[in-house]
Amino acid sequence: MKFEIEYSLDNIKAAVSQLLEAIDHGPKIWLFRGEMGAGKTTLVKEIGEQKKVQNMIQSPTFSLVYPYETLSGELIYHFDLYRLENVHEAIDIGIEEYLDSGQLCFIEWPERAESLWDIPHINIELIHITEFSRKLTCTWT
Secondary structure (H helix, E strand, C coil): EEEEEEEEEEEEHHHHHHHHCCCCCCCCEEECCCCCCHHHHHHHHHHHCCECCCCCCCCCCCCCCCECCCCCCEEEEEEEECCCCCHHHHCCHHHHHCCCCCEEEEEECHHHHHHHHCCCCCEEEEEEEECCCCEEEEEEC
């Protein structure tokens, strides 16, 4: 399956709403790909807002993983793998347990642990078109 949309910060709410509708009942592992500054964390924040996360979403860069809970009690794990040197560091933090938890896992910089993604997942790629607009391409099987 494939979903594509161009959006800006002005219409990110509508874009995320369409994205969530498109991937409803898809895999629980969401890989956010894009260059530095493409808007991965901004996109994750809006997804969290629409999923009614209770605490404010931030970049988990300094902790590698940050758990969030929605108003309905659903857990969402947000990873930022940017600082990883290799896949073994991800394994050392117990990433496989999170991936097997059945909870949503949002993973920024999945390229740092590419060998882990032989499981069902959704690829969300962000491309920086202009200073204010992005193209989001989402694929899954």
